[in-house]
Structures are given as structure tokens and as C-alpha cells.
Amino acid sequence: MRPISSVNEKMFKAEVLESPTPVLVDFWAQWCGPCLMLGPVLEKVAVKYSNRLRVRKSNLDENRQLAEDYQIMSIPCLVIFRRGMEIGRITGYMDENKLSVEIDAILGKGKI
Secondary structure, three states, X not given: OOXXXXXOOOOHHHHHHOOOOOEEEEEEOOOOHHHHHHHHXXXXXXXXXXXXXXXXXXXXXXXXXXXXXXXXXXXXXXXXXXXXXEEEEEEXXXXXXHHHHHHHHHHOOXXX
């Protein structure tokens, strides 16, 4: 099973907001170069954090309402949700080490 699956507007509530485990959602688009570069990095991060975090992708061209609801202004934009609330946001491309530092900082804020 792949560590990352897609999420759309219809399943967002059940897959993300109602998840008992924190969920990192990658808001991206096929035409976005940095988004495509981030894909392989996210695959590694999803495996690394599989016991603490679920990773999902949402294509903004297919899920425009989600972009509006969560005020996604630039992509790639990674939003981490816990118990239905946003607990952190990471914008732009970064390598695995930098992304891990950012995720650890968000997850380590006494929220998990």
C-alpha cells in the first residue's frame, strides 16, 4: 500500500478532519514544478512518520473549494490537521531533512 493517497472534497471530512491521527495534506497542482519535486520527498516523509502522521494529497485544480476553505494562496502548501483543526502550515519546496525539521517543530508543540 502506498503511504500517500489522494483526498477530495467529498472525503476530506472523514479522511482528514475526523482522523484520530494527525494528517498532513499536500495541496498541489500538476502544473506546479516545485509541487512535482516535493512528491518524492513526501513519499519518504510519509514512511518516516507513518506511526505519527498520515499524508494525503489534494489536487487544487480538482478541489477548488478546499483551496478556498483553507485559504491556500501558494503551492506547494502542506497543512497539518489534528482533530479537525489546522495545527501548522509549511509552504514551498524543501528537502527531506528541512521538511522533517518543520514537521517535528509542528508536532512537538505539545499538540500530540
